[in-house]
Amino acid sequence: MDLKIRGKTALVTGSTAGIGLAVATLLAKEGARTVINGRTMARVEAAIDQIRKTTPGASLVGMAADVGKASDIERLVKGLPDVDILVNNAGIFEPKPFGEISDADWFRFFEVNVMSGVRLSRAYLPAMIQRNWGRVVFISSESALNIPAEMIHYGLTKTAQLALSRGLAETTAGTGVTVNAVLPGPTLSEGASGFLNSMAQAQKMDAAAVEANFFKTIRPSSLLKRFATTDEVAAMVVYVCSALASATNGAALRVDGGVVRSIA
Numbered sequence: 506m507d508l509k510i511r512g513k514t515a516l517v518t519g520s521t522a523g524i525g526l527a528v529a530t531l532l533a534k535e536g537a538r539t540v541i542n543g544r545t546m547a548r549v550e551a552a553i554d555q556i557r558k559t560t561p562g563a564s565l566v567g568m569a570a571d572v573g574k575a576s577d578i579e580r581l582v583k584g585l586p587d588v589d590i591l592v593n594n595a596g597i598f599e600p601k602p603f604g605e606i607s608d609a610d611w612f613r614f615f616e617v618n619v620m621s622g623v624r625l626s627r628a629y630l631p632a633m634i635q636r637n638w639g640r641v642v643f644i645s646s647e648s649a650l651n652i653p654a655e656m657i658h659y660g661l662t663k664t665a666q667l668a669l670s671r672g673l674a675e676t677t678a679g680t681g682v683t684v685n686a687v688l689p690g691p692t693l694s695e696g697a698s699g700f701l702n703s704m705a706q707a708q709k710m711d712a713a714a715v716e717a718n719f720f721k722t723i724r725p726s727s728l729l730k731r732f733a734t735t736d737e738v739a740a741m742v743v744y745v746c747s748a749l750a751s752a753t754n755g756a757a758l759r760v761d762g763g764v765v766r767s768i769a
């Protein structure tokens with residue numbers, strides 16, 4: 506299937522690993538000029554090398570920036586004044602009991618997970634609307650709906666992304682621009698496998714047993730009963746980024762393995 510995004514410029518924040526890397530790889534395969542972002546140039550270059558191995562003709566640009574910092578975003582936007590597709594993917598998560606989440610933690614989570622998307626949308630959305638074509642996608646989470654007791658600060662930022670995404674979509678009415686949120690469930694990204702391995706070490710179990718236990722006790726409503734792969738999530742995200750998804754706007758789309766029980 507041709508997703509009709511050849512030659513479009515796509516920025517995927519946090520695309521040196523995990524879901525972001527899978528999304529960037531698929532966008533590049535579809536012929537988009539894809540901008541790879543992470544906090545260091547070393548990780549950005551390693552990701553570019555990795556994508557080139559599977560997609561030799563890929564059009565790739567590397568831009569290191571910490572999207573949790575206003576000054577880095579300003580520099581990124583100066584170097585890349587226009588994008589057609591913006592995927593607000595960069596995000597952090599860390600389990601912590603509510604009482605131990607400091608003010609600094611709350612603000613850090615808000616800066617990285619929410620303000621990055623606010624600032625980048627403010628920079629790029631007006632020109633998309635003017636050109637009458639554009640795609641903004643927020644990578645939220647099932648945790649936006651099932652707020653995890655073990656990381657309420659994370660859940661809050663993921664719910665905030667849904668409000669932001671829907672609100673911005675309202676500003677695109679009657680144009681060829683769409684703004685949507687995608688809600689992955691547990692996904693075997695670099696971050697999640699680190700989390701799984703440390704649980705395995707702590708519980709003196711192998712990773713497969715920890716995964717089975719995770720779906721028995723922590724996410725029992727999962728219908729998939731395993732972690733999704735980053736490619737499974739990327740397929741949904743890249744479809745939403747495509748020209749084919751022109752009638753999908755203001756939506757919160759789940760690729761969560763059925764973890765969220767509601768059907769609305």
Ligand SMILES: NC(=O)c1ccc[n+]([C@@H]2O[C@H](COP(=O)([O-])OP(=O)(O)OC[C@H]3O[C@@H](n4cnc5c(N)ncnc54)[C@H](OP(=O)(O)O)[C@@H]3O)[C@@H](O)[C@H]2O)c1
Nearest residue numbers: 519521522523524543544548571572596646692694695696
């Ligand atoms: N994995 C899951 O189970 C899951 C489930 C639902 C939703 N999500 C969401 O999916 C998104 C990606 O998660 P993931 O699990 O794929 O992550 P991951 O494997 O931990 O990778 C995180 C990526 O974000 C980048 N990053 C982190 N902080 C950054 C910052 N301040 N500025 C720029 N880049 C930054 C990292 O790059 P560098 O380290 O190179 O800077 C890396 O490329 C997040 O928004 C997360 O909330 C994940």
